Amino acid sequence: MKKTRSGITIECIEGDIAAQNDISAVVNAANAQLKTGGGVAGAIHHAAGSGLEKECRSLAPIEPGEAVITGGHNLPNQYVIHCLGPVFGRDKPEDQLLANCYKNALNISEEKGIESIAFPAISTGAFSYPTQKAAEVAIGTIRDMLPKLKAVKTIRFVLYDKKDLEIHENILSEL
Template sequence: MHEYRVGGVTIELTRGDITKQTDIDAVTNAANAQLLPGGGVAGAIHRAAGPGLAEECRPFAPIRPGQCVITGGHNLPNPHVLHCLGPVYGVDEPSDELLASCYREALRIADEHEVRSVAFPAISTGAFGYPLRAATEIAMRTVLDVAPTLRSVERIRFVLFDGDALSVHTDVLAELGPGADRPS
């Protein structure tokens, strides 16, 4: 696990399964517009949470790219799930602003609900086709901009599917976060 401090917020980067983050208050679902089980992160989160999650999501659907809603965690080890609809690259425009909105809105909602820790996947980089490095730069810039304004959120973890994604996130955070202190 790689850790960085930005003001009062710790940013963590790790490779793993977002459904197994037992020490995190809210995991983020890279959702589809209908907030239904699907493939990738959405499928994994819905499978782990059980059918109650889809039932709770139903009244919130559909959501638009860049939007986020919060639900309970159901059978997940986390009390909350933040559902963000990232942009489909090359279709939903302006994709950079919509992707940044996902991270900004998730952190705003988490802070409003007094959530102390949030885990994110690499939103829009799977089936939605967003190039990994470009998406990572947007995610890191947004998190670094928002972190100093957070009142409740103390820890933001990026849970990445593979070593390549972890490496890109580590490099981008090191490049963009000159003010970030890396704990020893």
């Protein structure tokens, strides 16, 4: 599904975040130490190669809601933007911290002149954020950021499974 608002295309697809060949920057649902992990972080680090973890060392640790940028290394993308999402039920206020992930990633994209960015469903895996609530925060935050975006022209949500895709598409359809 695709929607265009303020000259920016927002889309949702089912797929692998580490295989977005037509996107300038992918977002890593990172851990605080920016190390290889499971889920999105594992997929991105595995595809990017050991150079990514080496570059990340000097940037860690990061706090919930924070974002930092590195090169893409062996990924087909120029950049990786690493965001530490909140652990649901522990990091408070989790909705604001999650929104900050999306805001900070988009602000970095604007600063770097990045035209296209792909997001996973940040915090919905090991950090247990309910997908419906997380998608509402993500898409609402992006909606609010649209008037401020000049460089970014494509925002893609890359969802790991059909259920997450349907949740994001339903919320995007209301945009």
